[in-house]
Amino acid sequence: MVIQTIRKKRPLPARQLAEMYDVTPRTIMRWAAQTRADWIDEQAAGREAIRAYHDDDGHSWTQTAKHFHLSLSTVKERA
Known part of the structure; x- marks a missing residue:
């Protein structure tokens, strides 16, 4: 069985998807x-986006x- 990695966020919890596909x-x-690069x-x-909203748009x-x-x-912290 060849599985191609989806590489995006799951639409459902892993447990539910595992039951649907009969895997762990x-x-x-x-x-x-x-x-990691995508993350x-x-x-x-x-x-x-936070920096631009605060600094460029002038919000508090x-x-x-x-x-x-x-x-x-x-x-x-993030800005």
């Missing part, structure tokens, strides 16, 4: 694992935290 949850995690790029894009830290549904300290 760990196998589902391997199939759908995001590459790093995703995090960088998120940090840039509190407004930025509410916009991104994060805590104030998390937003400041």
Whole structure:
């Protein structure tokens, strides 16, 4: 059986997908694992979005935290 890796976030929990495909949850995690490079790029894009919203658009830290549904300290740390 040849399995091609999906390389994106799972639409359902691993346990549910494992039951659907009759494999273990760990196998589902391997199939759908995001590459480190993709994860790093995703995090960088998120940090840039936070920085742009706060610095370029002139919003306060509190407004930025509410916009991104994060805590104030998390937003400041990521920016």
